[in-house]
Amino acid sequence: MASALPHQPPVDHAPEEETDVVVGQDSRTDVLQVLSSHTAQRILKTLKGDPKTASEIAEYVDRSVQNVSYHLDRLCGAELIEPTATWYSEKGREMTVYALTAERLVVRF
Template identity: 50%
Template sequence: MHALSTKPESAGSKHTDPRVVTFDDEAFDDILEAISCATARAILQSVTDEPRTASEIADSVDTSVQNASYHLTNLADAGLVRVCDSPVYSEKGCEMTLYRAVDTELRLETTT
């Protein structure tokens, strides 16, 4: 899938305790806003098991690269997605950005 590179460790390979965000946490509203759209939720789910490029994400959720990039920015701002540190290169030698989910499990709690 990604030529000339080894994929970074996939997001779902380590089991960690769920991230808990409570109603009074500043991140609560950011997270709800970022996942309010079905496309954004599909994008988040698509990068949970393995890192992907914006183009791969767009193809997997049947949207444009521009729309996927918009949602990836919102998801990253909410702390749900991050850019992988390991550089990946296309067959033409162009550096590509890989995105992955930060948490494999997230719990939003309305009680404080």
């Protein structure tokens, strides 16, 4: 039976070319804490190509969806990634699609 909802329509997302993190400003030092996680770094690397859902990312980084969701929340809070679309599973469940906010991260002191 065909679904009335589009399963994985194309995501139109273009990340910014660059974003800055200025060490010494309280509002942005959390970015460095988030980036200290190896899993978070692998998630960012996975998102470099195309936007993906949490379950797709979990498969790429070989972690549980719960663990990946934790890191996705932290990466969103640090404004390194953002939700860009919603896809629907074959069962009709909504799945958030995540993408990078910028192609490069520049740390300034």
